[in-house]
Amino acid sequence: MSHEPRKSAQLFTNATTRRRFIRAAAAVAGAAVVTRAAAQAAAHDASAAASPASGATPATGAWTFTDDKGVTANLPAPPVCIVADVNAVAPL
Numbered sequence: 001m002s003h004e005p006r007k008s009a010q011l012f013t014n015a016t017t018r019r020r021f022i023r024a025a026a027a028v029a030g031a032a033v034v035t036r037a038a039a040q041a042a043a044h045d046a047s048a049a050a051s052p053a054s055g056a057t058p059a060t061g062a063w064t065f066t067d068d069k070g071v072t073a074n075l076p077a078p079p080v081c082i083v084a085d086v087n088a089v090a091p092l
Contacts, residue, residue: 063078 061077063075064072066072
């Protein structure tokens with residue numbers, strides 16, 4: 001009884017298929033983990049933005065700020081977003 005060896009092309013195709021399946025499964029699992037983490041972070045950010053810090057009350061009315069050069073900024077309401085240079089804000 002002679003045994004015919006398997007062709008190397010068949011082995012390569014089967015191995016490639018398994019590898020692709022494992023890579024695809026790992027990619028799907030990784031994407032699920034990243035998506036869940038992003039959703040949890042978004043929910044945490046939304047809840048933090050919705051509730052003021054402990055003991056803080058939301059500011060209302062006019063808002064005024066004077067910088068170190070004496071320039072004053074007057075707004076009808078407190079700012080919602082503040083943009084600053086990283087080098088200037090880092091020590092704060």
